Amino acid sequence: MSAAGRMASVQRFLEHWGVLLAFALLFGASAWRQGGDFVSPDNLRTMLNSNAAIGVLAVGMTLVIVSAGIDLSVGSMVVLAAALGTTAMNGMIGAGWSEGASVALGACVTLGAGLAAGSVNGSLVVFGRIAPFIATLGGLAAYRSMALAIADAGEIRSQSSTLFSKLGRGGIPLGWEKAGPEGEVVYAGLLNAAGKPLTLTYSIIIFLAVAVVAQWVLSMSRFGRHLVAVGANETAARYAGIAVGWVRFRAYALMGLLAGLAGLMQSSRMNSVSTSGLGLSNELDAIAAVVIGGTSLRGGFGRVWGTVVGVLILGMITNILTISNVSPYWQGAVKGAVIVLAVLVQRGSRD
Amino acid sequence: MELPPSSISDAAPVRAGIPRILLAAERVTVEYPGVRALDAVSLDFRAGEIHAVVGENGAGKSTLMKVLSGAVRPTSGLVRVEGAARAFARPLDAIRAGVAMVHQELNLVPALDVAENISLGREPARGLGLLVDRRRQAARAKELLGLLGSGLDVSRAARDLSVAEAQFVEIAKCLASDAKVLIFDEPTAVLGEREADRLLGLLRRLRDEGRAVVFISHHLDEVAAVADRVSVLRDGRLVQSFARGLDEPLRDATGAAVDEARIASAMVGRELGSIYPEKGAAVADAPAIELIGFGARGRSRGVSIAVRPGEIVGIAGLVGSGRTETAEAIVGLREAEGVLRIAGREARFAGPSAAMAAGVAYASEDRKGRGLHVTLSSVANTTLPSLGRHVSLLGLRIDARSEAAATARWVREFSIRCARPELPISSLSGGNQQKFVLARWLEAAPRVLIVDEPTRGVDVGAKGEIYRIIAALARGGLACVVISSELPELIGLAHRVVVMRGGTVAGELPREKLGCADCEERIVRLASGLDEEGRAA
Numbered sequence: 001m002s003a004a005g006r007m008a009s010v011q012r013f014l015e016h017w018g019v020l021l022a023f024a025l026l027f028g029a030s031a032w033r034q035g036g037d038f039v040s041p042d043n044l045r046t047m048l049n050s051n052a053a054i055g056v057l058a059v060g061m062t063l064v065i066v067s068a069g070i071d072l073s074v075g076s077m078v079v080l081a082a083a084l085g086t087t088a089m090n091g092m093i094g095a096g097w098s099e100g101a102s103v104a105l106g107a108c109v110t111l112g113a114g115l116a117a118g119s120v121n122g123s124l125v126v127f128g129r130i131a132p133f134i135a136t137l138g139g140l141a142a143y144r145s146m147a148l149a150i151a152d153a154g155e156i157r158s159q160s161s162t163l164f165s166k167l168g169r170g171g172i173p174l175g176w177e178k179a180g181p182e183g184e185v186v187y188a189g190l191l192n193a194a195g196k197p198l199t200l201t202y203s204i205i206i207f208l209a210v211a212v213v214a215q216w217v218l219s220m221s222r223f224g225r226h227l228v229a230v231g232a233n234e235t236a237a238r239y240a241g242i243a244v245g246w247v248r249f250r251a252y253a254l255m256g257l258l259a260g261l262a263g264l265m266q267s268s269r270m271n272s273v274s275t276s277g278l279g280l281s282n283e284l285d286a287i288a289a290v291v292i293g294g295t296s297l298r299g300g301f302g303r304v305w306g307t308v309v310g311v312l313i314l315g316m317i318t319n320i321l322t323i324s325n326v327s328p329y330w331q332g333a334v335k336g337a338v339i340v341l342a343v344l345v346q347r348g349s350r351d
Numbered sequence: 352m353e354l355p356p357s358s359i360s361d362a363a364p365v366r367a368g369i370p371r372i373l374l375a376a377e378r379v380t381v382e383y384p385g386v387r388a389l390d391a392v393s394l395d396f397r398a399g400e401i402h403a404v405v406g407e408n409g410a411g412k413s414t415l416m417k418v419l420s421g422a423v424r425p426t427s428g429l430v431r432v433e434g435a436a437r438a439f440a441r442p443l444d445a446i447r448a449g450v451a452m453v454h455q456e457l458n459l460v461p462a463l464d465v466a467e468n469i470s471l472g473r474e475p476a477r478g479l480g481l482l483v484d485r486r487r488q489a490a491r492a493k494e495l496l497g498l499l500g501s502g503l504d505v506s507r508a509a510r511d512l513s514v515a516e517a518q519f520v521e522i523a524k525c526l527a528s529d530a531k532v533l534i535f536d537e538p539t540a541v542l543g544e545r546e547a548d549r550l551l552g553l554l555r556r557l558r559d560e561g562r563a564v565v566f567i568s569h570h571l572d573e574v575a576a577v578a579d580r581v582s583v584l585r586d587g588r589l590v591q592s593f594a595r596g597l598d599e600p601l602r603d604a605t606g607a608a609v610d611e612a613r614i615a616s617a618m619v620g621r622e623l624g625s626i627y628p629e630k631g632a633a634v635a636d637a638p639a640i641e642l643i644g645f646g647a648r649g650r651s652r653g654v655s656i657a658v659r660p661g662e663i664v665g666i667a668g669l670v671g672s673g674r675t676e677t678a679e680a681i682v683g684l685r686e687a688e689g690v691l692r693i694a695g696r697e698a699r700f701a702g703p704s705a706a707m708a709a710g711v712a713y714a715s716e717d718r719k720g721r722g723l724h725v726t727l728s729s730v731a732n733t734t735l736p737s738l739g740r741h742v743s744l745l746g747l748r749i750d751a752r753s754e755a756a757a758t759a760r761w762v763r764e765f766s767i768r769c770a771r772p773e774l775p776i777s778s779l780s781g782g783n784q785q786k787f788v789l790a791r792w793l794e795a796a797p798r799v800l801i802v803d804e805p806t807r808g809v810d811v812g813a814k815g816e817i818y819r820i821i822a823a824l825a826r827g828g829l830a831c832v833v834i835s836s837e838l839p840e841l842i843g844l845a846h847r848v849v850v851m852r853g854g855t856v857a858g859e860l861p862r863e864k865l866g867c868a869d870c871e872e873r874i875v876r877l878a879s880g881l882d883e884e885g886r887a888a
Contacts, residue, residue: 220748220749221747221748221749222738222739222742222746222747222749225731225735225738225749226738228727228731229724229727229731229735232724232725232726232727233720233724233725233726235720235721236720236721236722236723236724237724237735238684238702238703239684239703239713239715239721239722240703240724240735240736240791241702241703241704241706241707241736242704242735243702243704300724300726300727301726
């Protein structure tokens with residue numbers, strides 16, 4: 001094979017598998033830098049857990065970007081949905097409802113608010129014929145401002161005593177209990193740094209479940225195929241008899257629903273909603289993860305698993321930088337460089 | 352001086368004494384993973400000569416042109432410009448060396464005007480090089496267009512130009528870069544009959560100025576009419592060359608005159624019979640589709656056509672006659688007016704999916720922009736309009752096996768060259784892509800099929816297959832409307848031909864008249880505003 005041919009196949013390889021290679025390199029570097037601490041189940045779980053909400057957003061963003069759209073309002077949808085849901089939950093608890101019913105209904109309000117905000121985005125894009133960048137830029141400003149107005153820019157503390165935060169922090173223990181030699185109950189399984197049973201949090205489970213379903217939708221379902229077709233060439237999709245508007249609307253509505261879910265995950269983990277801080281610049285992290293994962297910003301091609309790896313890469317970078325005592329002010333610069341590098345490496349025949 | 356053609360590759364025209372070789376390919380080989388697209392092809396292109404390169408889809412014409420114009424680097428072999436070996440790393444290198452390609456897809460900046468497009472990248476400057484000298488820019492554009500015999504207004508925006516006008520601007524752009532060799536890839540494919548004639552005249556004019564013109568076309572009549580030399584590629588190899596003397600027919604190495612049929616058989620490597628299938632008869636009396644005073648708002652009006660099951664109705668007309676717009680209005684892609692009846696029931700469709708639900712399909716003429724998703728796989732392209740037929744799990748999950756089977760069936764049926772249907776369809780040659788345009792709509796099993804330019808960019812062999820399939824489906828009860836700029840195709844395939852002009856029907860040729868020797872002229876007269884006998888209508 002000629003030198004040019006070899007270059008082309010290296011290019012193709014990087015385009016397809018570069019993101020996994022980068023992940024492996026970073027993982028190796030982290031393990032080398034931090035020794036066994038990094039690869040401990042506790043640390044890995046913590047990393048996954050703290051990135052789960054961003055991960056849910058990034059997965060939704062993948063579908064929107066595949067349809068040749070973009071959603072800049074996800075961070076603001078997160079905070080608006082969480083603020084409305086938590087306020088509703090507090091209201092019900094204050095009115096003497098049971099904690100279980102209040103938490104459940106509050107969660108529904110959060111999800112519903114996200115879905116509604118996403119549907120507004122979708123309507124603006126589809127029926128209002130506003131460019132997605134502009135329509136959701138409006139959402140970025142408006143939804144955050146509504147959340148700030150609800151709480152006077154302050155914090156909404158959850159009135160749920162235990163159940164709400166259990167949703168955010170609880171999980172399934174990675175081990176089991178068994179009878180000890182003297183009949184006492186002994187825990188066998190993974191432990192955290194403090195020697196307590198390690199749990200797979202609900203957040204992680206939700207993130208992975210959302211990713212698996214989204215990858216299935218993208219590669220196996222009619223909706224997924226239509227998203228790809230609309231993103232690749234909207235006119236040709238219309239000529240092929242696809243209801244282009246309805247496909248695009250559903251992408252934004254689904255994004256809103258997932259933003260609500262991410263809002264629920266984050267507010268329950270904090271057991272409160274900081275209307276000025278929650279979800280702030282989440283849209284950038286989500287878009288970055290999608291791009292690192294190899295999805296084309298032009299639409300028409302995407303992969304959810306790439307996005308998941310992208311989320312983990314971003315998480316690991318933060319982790320390494322923090323442990324290496326790099327000032328948080330510099331972390332943005334490193335992340336920015338990684339994003340640009342990812343695009344450079346993956347830019348190939350598709351562009 | 353009449354040179355006796357001593358061997359195939361030496362067969363040379365005698366137009367300008369000993370013609371200067373401007374561009375040459377020497378044993379150019381291009382290999383893609385698993386495919387040898389070009390196999391040691393040597394060809395030269397001389398000043399003052401129109402050199403046509405012909406071949407079936409996938410024969411390697413496009414690859415050769417990409418090598419010559421710097422878009423693809425050969426695996427081995429050389430490109431020489433005026434004798435000097437050149438390795439083009441990108442198209443810009445070729446343009447600087449004087450080799451310019453006039454692309455099938457036009458590359459004008461829509462928002463800029465004609466003059467700006469022509470001088471794009473080499474704007475005449477004034478004011479310390481900071482400002483563009485608009486006056487010189489416009490004057491230069493006028494001069495170049497004048498060379499081409501076009502009086503186009505240089506202040507018009509490119510987006511307002513017709514395809515033919517845009518093509519002239521594109522050629523003027525090449526002249527502006529001082530191109531000595533101009534490569535035309537299917538330049539007449541997007542043009543109507545009259546515009547195509549004008550373009551061929553332009554090729555002659557460029558040749559007479561001493562430029563080398565490389566001409567790629569599937570229209571062998573055009574090739575036979577204008578080419579001084581014809582080289583035939585088959586499966587990546589140069590198989591034959593024909594040349595002509597001044598005002599003489601093309602001849603082969605033995606000196607025998609060569610006609611279109613001979614070129615065609617050299618392309619496919621066998622003798623071709625008639626490519627038109629037997630015409631069947633209508634299988635039912637009640638029309639499957641009926642237009643009464645129908646039209647696309649603002650574009651066409653008063654169109655009345657009825658097509659019965661089993662019938663193939665051709666629609667002729669110049670570009671801009673409202674043919675395509677009327678078809679688009681039928682399936683709801685444009686606002687319609689007048690009456691549309693499907694199987695006797697009045698209908699008005701909101702879009703192609705509604706039309707398809709009623710059994711009406713429209714295959715667009717614009718393969719890359721509308722007809723196909725070039726970045727998606729051949730499989731996805733085949734099943735996109737009929738995806739609902741390839742699902743399981745309550746319609747949620749796409750049944751990959753059913754999709755693959757459907758694709759394999761059409762690949763077989765149309766003899767499509769497509770080794771790996773899971774790859775993007777852009778990896779196929781234009782003709783094979785065109786077959787998929789038809790396949791995706793036939794897969795949707797329509798009762799009325801409207802095909803717009805079904806054989807654009809398709810070679811002779813593939814054309815025959817497409818005609819055969821359309822005719823076979825018609826015999827099975829499909830009502831078919833064929834819109835085409837190729838009159839032999841309409842005459843050979845259709846039961847009758849409706850001619851459109853200026854947005855409405857100018858006349859109709861019934862079946863018995865399609866057999867006449869002069870039916871082609873009759874259609875042209877109707878399309879250009881005369882009556883059938885040639886009097887101003």
